[in-house]
Amino acid sequence: MSQAAITPKTAPFSLSPLTPTIGAEIGGIDLSKPMDSAMLASLREALLEWKVIFFRDQDISTEEHLAFARQFGELEVHPFAPHKEGYPEVLAITHNRERPGKENKWHSDVTWRECPSLGSVLRAVEVPDVGGDTLFSDMYAAYDGLSDEVKEKIDSAVAIHDFAHFRTMMQKLGKTPEEIEEMNRRYPMVEHPVVRTHPETGRKGIYVNVAFTQRIVGMDKVESDTLLAHLYAQAAVPEYQCRFRWRKNSIAFWDNRACQHYAASDYWPAVRKMERVTIIGDRPC
Structure with a gap:
């Protein structure tokens, strides 16, 4: 990033880094409301600087989830994963006693596409009391x-x-x-x-x-x-990582071009329900 990269002191919202290089929690924003161009530019800059940004207590609807993500680009429809009924752009990721978690591999989303994802916006609908964290690696x-x-x-x-x-x-x-x-x-x-x-x-x-x-x-x-x-x-080197503990209505927005993620499957048989919207990117070079 340039010398103008966004920092906790220059952000138009509260910004609390989780580690020196990756992950920052954003506060003072209501994601249910449309944002002006200046706020969107600042959020995008925060994403580019920290690779993944987190929001707490965002009790938003599916339509508001989609609207927030669309402000950063066109959304994809995943051809294989289950989607939320009536919302083809929303992945419904549910694990429980019968369906144990299985995203516990380091990866960047949909790199099998010609134009893989720019970023993903994941919302916690129901999470275990303990466990089910997501790790991100720079x-x-x-x-x-x-x-x-x-x-x-x-x-x-x-x-x-x-x-x-x-x-x-x-x-x-x-x-x-x-x-x-x-x-x-x-x-x-x-x-x-x-x-x-x-x-x-x-x-x-x-x-x-x-x-x-x-x-x-x-x-x-x-x-x-x-x-x-x-x-x-x-990706497994701790110095390159941050770890996010979910609560209901928490949201993570990560840059698939700059980081990988790993969903810890340590919560069986508890229930973990998430909804993900993915922004289309460009062809890597």
């Missing part, structure tokens, strides 16, 4: 922490991303080979840079993840798997 810091030798290997490399997990899910749900092939045609494997240059900040960050990245182009399997394992492991 991919700029992860890249900066690599050795020069590794940076040299990956700075111009590209990797293949695929929706393999959802393909397996479709098979388990009894989808026909024809239905699965139609999804393969609609969402073919894509190549994205291993190191992404953020389109707004110009900073470099690791852009491979264990959920959707398959291999690095031009490397044999052993070399690719070894290098990817090293890159994946960077």
